[in-house]
Amino acid sequence: MAKDKKVEQITDMEVDFAQWFTDICTKAELVDYSGVKGLFILRPYGYAIWENIQAVLDRKFKELGHTNVSMPVLIPESLLQKEKDHVQGFAPECAWVTVGGSEELPERLCIRPTSETLFCDHWSHIIHSWRDLPCLYNQWCSVLRWEKTTRPFLRGREFLWQEGHTLHATEEEARKETLQMLEVYAELCEEYLAMPVLRGNKTDKEKFAGAVNTYTIECMMHDHKALQSGTSHYFGDGFAQAFGIQFSDKENKLRYPHQTSWGLSTRTIGGLIMTHGDNSGLVVPPRIAPLQVIVLPIAAHRPGVTEKAEEIVARLQAAGVRVKGDFSDNSPGWKFANWEMKGVPVRLEIGPKDMEAGKCVAVSRCDGSKTDIPLDALETRIPELLEEVQKSLFERAKRNLEENTFSAQTVDEVRQIVEGSGGFIKTMWCGDEACELKMKELAGVTSRCIPFEQEIVGDVCPVCGRPAKTMVVWGQAY
Amino acid sequence: MAKDKKVEQITDMEVDFAQWFTDICTKAELVDYSGVKGLFILRPYGYAIWENIQAVLDRKFKELGHTNVSMPVLIPESLLQKEKDHVQGFAPECAWVTVGGSEELPERLCIRPTSETLFCDHWSHIIHSWRDLPCLYNQWCSVLRWEKTTRPFLRGREFLWQEGHTLHATEEEARKETLQMLEVYAELCEEYLAMPVLRGNKTDKEKFAGAVNTYTIECMMHDHKALQSGTSHYFGDGFAQAFGIQFSDKENKLRYPHQTSWGLSTRTIGGLIMTHGDNSGLVVPPRIAPLQVIVLPIAAHRPGVTEKAEEIVARLQAAGVRVKGDFSDNSPGWKFANWEMKGVPVRLEIGPKDMEAGKCVAVSRCDGSKTDIPLDALETRIPELLEEVQKSLFERAKRNLEENTFSAQTVDEVRQIVEGSGGFIKTMWCGDEACELKMKELAGVTSRCIPFEQEIVGDVCPVCGRPAKTMVVWGQAY
Numbered sequence: 040m041a042k043d044k045k046v047e048q049i050t051d052m053e054v055d056f057a058q059w060f061t062d063i064c065t066k067a068e069l070v071d072y073s074g075v076k077g078l079f080i081l082r083p084y085g086y087a088i089w090e091n092i093q094a095v096l097d098r099k100f101k102e103l104g105h106t107n108v109s110m111p112v113l114i115p116e117s118l119l120q121k122e123k124d125h126v127q128g129f130a131p132e133c134a135w136v137t138v139g140g141s142e143e144l145p146e147r148l149c150i151r152p153t154s155e156t157l158f159c160d161h162w163s164h165i166i167h168s169w170r171d172l173p174c175l176y177n178q179w180c181s182v183l184r185w186e187k188t189t190r191p192f193l194r195g196r197e198f199l200w201q202e203g204h205t206l207h208a209t210e211e212e213a214r215k216e217t218l219q220m221l222e223v224y225a226e227l228c229e230e231y232l233a234m235p236v237l238r239g240n241k242t243d244k245e246k247f248a249g250a251v252n253t254y255t256i257e258c259m260m261h262d263h264k265a266l267q268s269g270t271s272h273y274f275g276d277g278f279a280q281a282f283g284i285q286f287s288d289k290e291n292k293l294r295y296p297h298q299t300s301w302g303l304s305t306r307t308i309g310g311l312i313m314t315h316g317d318n319s320g321l322v323v324p325p326r327i328a329p330l331q332v333i334v335l336p337i338a339a340h341r342p343g344v345t346e347k348a349e350e351i352v353a354r355l356q357a358a359g360v361r362v363k364g365d366f367s368d369n370s371p372g373w374k375f376a377n378w379e380m381k382g383v384p385v386r387l388e389i390g391p392k393d394m395e396a397g398k399c400v401a402v403s404r405c406d407g408s409k410t411d412i413p414l415d416a417l418e419t420r421i422p423e424l425l426e427e428v429q430k431s432l433f434e435r436a437k438r439n440l441e442e443n444t445f446s447a448q449t450v451d452e453v454r455q456i457v458e459g460s461g462g463f464i465k466t467m468w469c470g471d472e473a474c475e476l477k478m479k480e481l482a483g484v485t486s487r488c489i490p491f492e493q494e495i496v497g498d499v500c501p502v503c504g505r506p507a508k509t510m511v512v513w514g515q516a517y
Numbered sequence: 518m519a520k521d522k523k524v525e526q527i528t529d530m531e532v533d534f535a536q537w538f539t540d541i542c543t544k545a546e547l548v549d550y551s552g553v554k555g556l557f558i559l560r561p562y563g564y565a566i567w568e569n570i571q572a573v574l575d576r577k578f579k580e581l582g583h584t585n586v587s588m589p590v591l592i593p594e595s596l597l598q599k600e601k602d603h604v605q606g607f608a609p610e611c612a613w614v615t616v617g618g619s620e621e622l623p624e625r626l627c628i629r630p631t632s633e634t635l636f637c638d639h640w641s642h643i644i645h646s647w648r649d650l651p652c653l654y655n656q657w658c659s660v661l662r663w664e665k666t667t668r669p670f671l672r673g674r675e676f677l678w679q680e681g682h683t684l685h686a687t688e689e690e691a692r693k694e695t696l697q698m699l700e701v702y703a704e705l706c707e708e709y710l711a712m713p714v715l716r717g718n719k720t721d722k723e724k725f726a727g728a729v730n731t732y733t734i735e736c737m738m739h740d741h742k743a744l745q746s747g748t749s750h751y752f753g754d755g756f757a758q759a760f761g762i763q764f765s766d767k768e769n770k771l772r773y774p775h776q777t778s779w780g781l782s783t784r785t786i787g788g789l790i791m792t793h794g795d796n797s798g799l800v801v802p803p804r805i806a807p808l809q810v811i812v813l814p815i816a817a818h819r820p821g822v823t824e825k826a827e828e829i830v831a832r833l834q835a836a837g838v839r840v841k842g843d844f845s846d847n848s849p850g851w852k853f854a855n856w857e858m859k860g861v862p863v864r865l866e867i868g869p870k871d872m873e874a875g876k877c878v879a880v881s882r883c884d885g886s887k888t889d890i891p892l893d894a895l896e897t898r899i900p901e902l903l904e905e906v907q908k909s910l911f912e913r914a915k916r917n918l919e920e921n922t923f924s925a926q927t928v929d930e931v932r933q934i935v936e937g938s939g940g941f942i943k944t945m946w947c948g949d950e951a952c953e954l955k956m957k958e959l960a961g962v963t964s965r966c967i968p969f970e971q972e973i974v975g976d977v978c979p980v981c982g983r984p985a986k987t988m989v990v991w992g993q994a995y
Binding site: 071073074075078079080081082083086087089090106107108109110111112113114115118131132133134135136137138139140141147148150157160161164165176180181183185187196197199 | 549551552553556557558559560561564565567568584585586587588589590591592593596609610611612613614615616617618619625626628635638639642643654658659661663665674675677
């Protein structure tokens with residue numbers, strides 16, 4: 040039967056981590072594959088998680104003075120080419136429209152891989168005076184990057200994201216914005232997605248095409264690999280010069296403004312899966328969960344059970360909890376497995392014996408622990424329990440991050456860690472890109488970031504032996 | 518000075534209606550032109566109106582059990598071709614991706630002009646049993662149609678919209694959904710956008726490519742032309758058959774489900790402009806306005822005026838009004854013109870004399886009428902006034918619709934009305950497409966709809982003289 044297929048066993052993560060991930064994506068009904076490789080369908084449950092992420096970010100953006108806009112989906116090739124580093128970074132992975140209606144186009148148009156060039160072109164029309172600054176824009180949309188290998192959430196040829204683009208009168212203000220928006224992403228990850236982050240600066244090699252600085256938040260997955268979960272870029276006035284964006288300052292002098300951009304995508308849902316999921320399926324932190332509580336009547340045929348379950352649903356709904364009851368004719372076993380697969384943070388069971396005792400049983404999706412909840416304390420105890428689950432998930436993820444972060448003095452030590460359990464590896468670094476490349480070649484890791492919180496874990500660069508400038512964190516990454 | 522340019526005089530609508538419209542689009546800062554013809558930038562103020570429309574619809578959709586999903590932006594040519602009528606309707610105006618990365622694609626992909634084929638392909642994977650129905654989906658996105666002539670909001674090669682797609686076990690249920698969603702659009706238009714609508718059925722000639730029935734709401738613009746503002750389609754099981762979507766019913770028999778789709782786009786913002794705007798600029802109905810009240814201090818240099826204005830802003834904000842104060846150093850004349858251009862429904866003026874009298878002056882953007890508002894009654898009187906403005910706008914638009922709706926007995930009468938003031942013209946009709954085409958040829962009008970509320974305005978078809986079957990409303994349309 041179709042309905043039983045849905046909750047068939049998924050691959051254990053210890054057996055095949057990649058397959059475990061894909062199994063959750065499809066069996067928790069987050070995505071479906073479309074007819075085009077790398078273009079995924081976000082199904083209702085997957086999209087609802089994205090909507091909750093959107094709601095958190097959109098509110099924070101607006102509180103900080105940003106407004107949403109909508110830019111075209113297509114970029115003329117000549118526009119993409121205006122900033123040299125940028126076009127080199129993105130042109131090789133663009134999808135190109137060459138025919139419109141029945142006619143060959145005079146110039147080919149790419150589907151936006153990112154929209155810096157569109158924002159800059161627009162700004163060159165509308166920015167005239169210091170009164171027009173700062174310009175604090177954001178856009179919710181999808182972008183296309185024609186990747187060779189693709190995976191749901193982690194590497195799609197199309198993915199949903201938001202891209203913030205801002206323009207400021209001074210470097211100081213723009214740099215402040217860049218860091219502020221990284222902090223917004225860090226808050227989303229830590230406080231809502233229960234994913235602890237490592238904040239830092241990307242090396243020149245790893246930064247965004249055309250940026251002066253790229254800041255990143257890096258999260259650690261179950262397999263100890265890193266997921267870059269959000270980035271924020273400071274551009275200086277390079278794009279402004281390339282696009283001829285100038286403003287007259289208060290002394291009526293023409294100047295180039297300073298620019299930032301920052302983006303966070305549906306990739307974070309992939310991060311959520313690989314941070315909290317287990318061999319029974321997805322686990323969604325309560326604050327971001329489309330459904331926080333599922334109520335299951337036990338022995339529903341017995342008098343009053345269904346009515347009591349319905350009453351519990353109604354009371355929790357009235358208390359602001361995102362809750363549903365499963366009154367289908369599926370077996371209890373099927374229901375348990377199905378809602379575990381979906382990662383609903385709390386399952387509430389109510390049966391005849393519970394009713395007699397004036398209680399119900401709450402089961403945490405974090406650790407399976409059971410708690411008796413007196414029925415007359417539902418409205419206070421369930422929100423408390425949801426907060427406890429939220430906290431437990433964060434703490435478990437934090438332990439994973441801390442226990443799998445190491446320091447190393449030599450390239451050999453780095454390689455041994457990578458070949459062992461993997462993880463984040465701190466070393467000193469001379470700052471030379473040649474050493475960064477050598478580390479990748481010899482130990483199979485890339486630089487994840489130069490953490491804002493620096494430590495002195497040695498004196499010299501483990502690759503060249505020269506005096507070290509900064510501490511870098513290395514890792515294998517998605 | 519740049520800031521004065523923004524409020525330079527716009528073209529009078531009586532002089533050049535099309536130019537008046539375009540002037541409002543750019544001078545009220547709703548849109549900017551991009552480097553690609555027909556692809557427009559929605560600026561913060563224009564996008565904020567769209568966000569308010571989205572919020573109303575998204576809430577209504579969800580209350581009615583719909584969930585949002587995200588489909589790919591690209592459709593393989595072979596998928597588009599699966600339903601014959603559909604591909605004939607859309608293929609000629611598609612934009613085609615032929616190159617991905619640096620490689621020619623084996624099959625060209627079009628940017629979605631609408632997503633029926635994508636939803637059907639997905640449904641063919643996930644629909645198995647009656648338990649999987651109904652499937653009530655919606656998507657917020659942009660679509661592309663490679664039009665020859667383009668205008669902001671009214672005819673873009675790219676436009677933002679929502680497209681609802683649903684699948685039902687029975688024809689009855691699907692037909693009910695089709696009409697229900699048309700009613701949701703009608704409510705949005707009448708209750709929020711203050712645009713009275715004419716509801717009806719499209720003729721076969723005017724219906725959506727592949728639909729059995731298309732229902733429409735038609736609004737009348739200042740120039741007495743019609744704007745099709747939202748459509749809802751019943752597809753029968755034609756797509757389901759073409760895409761092999763089947764479900765086993767409760768008797769375990771395989772059946773084809775019945776399908777609907779319905780869409781409303783940023784076109785409605787064009788309708789808003791041409792329904793309420795005047796020669797001073799945009800007029801936005803309060804319930805949908807990004808900014809409902811603008812507070813202007815008069816003689817702001819006089820002691821206490823700015824402080825009082827700030828206090829008014831704070832009090833109204835706390836009362837849930839979308840309000841801002843203009844404390845810039847621009848002249849009062851510039852401020853008046855600027856906020857009139859933006860169509861903010863109520864302007865509140867507060868000066869030294871008003872303060873002495875314990876009042877402020879509210880000016881309605883609908884008719885310029887002034888009302889003294891006692892300062893101690895702000896929180897009740899301003900929301901009341903906003904509702905009055907909302908109502909006045911609707912009533913004015915309703916008068917325009919009623920006063921410019923006519924009945925005609927002959928093709929000559931229809932032509933005379935079209936050549937005079939224009940408007941909606943009711944005639945009887947035999948139901949023959951040849952007569953519909955002839956009416957267009959002879960009188961320059963298309964059938965807008967077969968209204969749900971039928972009247973008997975004659976006995977025979979004015980074109981062929983044969984007995985009439987239904988009443989049709991004709992008009993010139995955007």
